[in-house]
Amino acid sequence: SLGDTAVYNLLVIYALFFMTDIAGVETLAAGHIIFISTIWNAFSIGLIGYLSDRFSFAGGRRLPYMKASIMPMSAALVMMFTVVKGSALFVGIYYTVVMSLLMTAHSFFMIPYEALGADMTTDSGERTSLRSYARFFMGLGNLTSIAILLPLVKLLQSEGLSQERAWQASILGIAVLSALSQIATCRWFSSKTTGLPPKLKQQKTVIKEYWEVFQLKPMRLLLAVTLLVCIANVFSSSSIAYFMKYNLSISEESKSVVFAVMTGFGILMTPILSACTKKGDKRIVMAGCYIGAGILSIGFGIFGINSLLFLCLYIIAFTIGSSAYWQLIYPMLYDISEVDEYQNHRRREATILSLSKIILKVSNACATQLLAGVLFFFGYEPDMLRQSRTALWGIQISLTVVPGILFLTAAVFVLLYPISKTKHEELIRRLRNRC
Secondary structure, eight states: OHHHHHHHHIIIIIHHHIIIIISOOOHHHHHHHHHHHHHHHHHHHHHHHHHHHHOOBTTBSSHHHHHHHHHHHHHHHHHHTSOOOSOHHHHHHHHHHHHHHHHHHHHHHHHHHHHHHHHHOOOHHHHHHHHHHHHHHHHHHHIIIIITHHHHHHHHHHTTOOHHHHHHHHHHHHHHHHHHHHHHHHHHHTTTOOOOOOOOSSOOOHHHHHHHHHTSHHHHHHHHHHHHHHHHHHHHHHHHHHIIIIISOOOHHHHHHHHHHHHHHHHHHHHHHHHHHHHSOHHHHHHHHHHHHHHHHHHHHHHOOOSHHHHHHHHHHHHHHHHHHHHHHHHHHHHHHHHHHHHHSOOOHHHHHHHHHHHHHHHHHHHHHHHHHHHHHTTOOTTOSSOOHHHHHHHHHHHTHHHHHHHHHHHHHHHHOOOOHHHHHHHHHHHHHHO
């Protein structure tokens, strides 16, 4: 989870900012690059989910895909955060191809890895516990890719490296650390899982497999939650770099404080959410977090954020919602595996996760494109040291009000999710009796 999260955050938080403010790519062009790459990635995610559920190699149906993706992912990550020179067409093609490769390699690790959680146990409580441990290491991934990156870039610049070389060297270090964490994960799981694929009476096409999963009502509700929360995450995570640079004009040290607060509070939320889900239903816990984060985010947007302290308070409010998603969405998706088995007599853990990730990627693509369009609409100029008042207002709305509204809407769909802990336990009993 450390390596997975580090790569993901670099893509979501810094890809747009790096291309516009470091590599000099025009804002709308950078949005197009991310949109095209992410749409391509949605198709590759669909493929890996289908393959991982059905085709096993030496080592099982999860680990071979994970192992094969590590080195390409690391190489593409460094290439993505390298400044290239040339015509606008050449630069655009370069970043589109490299980002597409990076996202594809990341998906070939991520989908089989996350499916292991459903493979290991059918107990809802154990699945939630597994994700709590994973969430802790996600916090370390956040620390690596968010809190450390900018101070490291500044340190290397102070040692004489150019801005472009400092970014490249910092990303190289993160890529190596991420690869080591992923290699360690594969080595540990090699002795823990067999990964034998289920025997299916009837092989179906990719489209039919995904259509059957989509027809499950709980799946559609969680897809709606994923769509809304991921758009909120992109708006907030991508806007914050612009907000700190232009709205508050804070130093690199202050930026590291903000990201440290985000990372630290995210780690702190792990045992809090774990304790809450042991005492109550995870649906209620998730919805409550979304409602709280949504109301507070809108409040910060209305009353404004004019200091480092208030920005940190906003980050805490937003992290309440984002932590609830990343820690609880996977156990809820895992539970759908039993619904699928009960209704369709098939277990498709990776397919279920892939469908969720397809929606995540499409929402990320649309949200990044939309954010770039919003910045352009409000008059954002990447070459300007100071932005207009209208541009600053657009950045603030993107950071606070838009995510707040999306969180509140997501809470409604969570409350409609029909699989409670009691219902899932009853479903497990029925499946055992049927066998």
